[in-house]
Amino acid sequence: MLEVGNVTRHDNRYIQARKASAPSRIPAARLDALIEEAIVDAYTEAEQAVGFHATIEQHLALPFETVVMGAPVIAKKVDVTAACGLVVICYRGRERQAIPILELPLPDPPPAGWEWIEAYRRWARGRW
Numbered sequence: 513m514l515e516v517g518n519v520t521r522h523d524n525r526y527i528q529a530r531k532a533s534a535p536s537r538i539p540a541a542r543l544d545a546l547i548e549e550a551i552v553d554a555y556t557e558a559e560q561a562v563g564f565h566a567t568i569e570q571h572l573a574l575p576f577e578t579v580v581m582g583a584p585v586i587a588k589k590v591d592v593t594a595a596c597g598l599v600v601i602c603y604r605g606r607e608r609q610a611i612p613i614l615e616l617p618l619p620d621p622p623p624a625g626w627e628w629i630e631a632y633r634r635w636a637r638g639r640w
Contacts, residue, residue, distance in 0.1 A: 538627050540634075540639075542627070543627070543630060543634045544634075546628060546631035547634065547635045549567070550563045550564045550567040550568075550628070550631065551564070551635070557596060558596045560635070561592060561596040561598065562592060562596075564628075565590060565591070565598055567628055568598065568632065571624075571628050572624070572625035572626070572629065573624035574587060574588055577619060578618060579617060580602060580616070583604055584604065585603060585609075586602065586603050587600045587601070587602050587611075588601055588603055589601040597612060597614075598636075599611060599612050599613060600616050602616075613633070614636055614637075616629070
């Protein structure tokens, strides 16, 4: 594995990850529409988080490769924590780690359905 900036060479492929805090390329109005769709009929924060979980699982193309703390990982599953936060279950060989979806770097180009992650991030940060 060879790292240069935020690009990692692994298995003769290049994986580039953008920072989780990078600004979204999706217009705010579109993110707000996605948020409304994900939390329809959900009243409490816990119900809304579960709504996002179901929506992200339905739309996000899993598995996908990304880089976490300089190491290539495979994101395989989305889960809800006891505190109603969303995490992505990532694997590196036999190692498994739950990464908060708010902190997960997305690869460039991002996987299909990545806009739902951006919508969740906007909702979780109270920006809608």
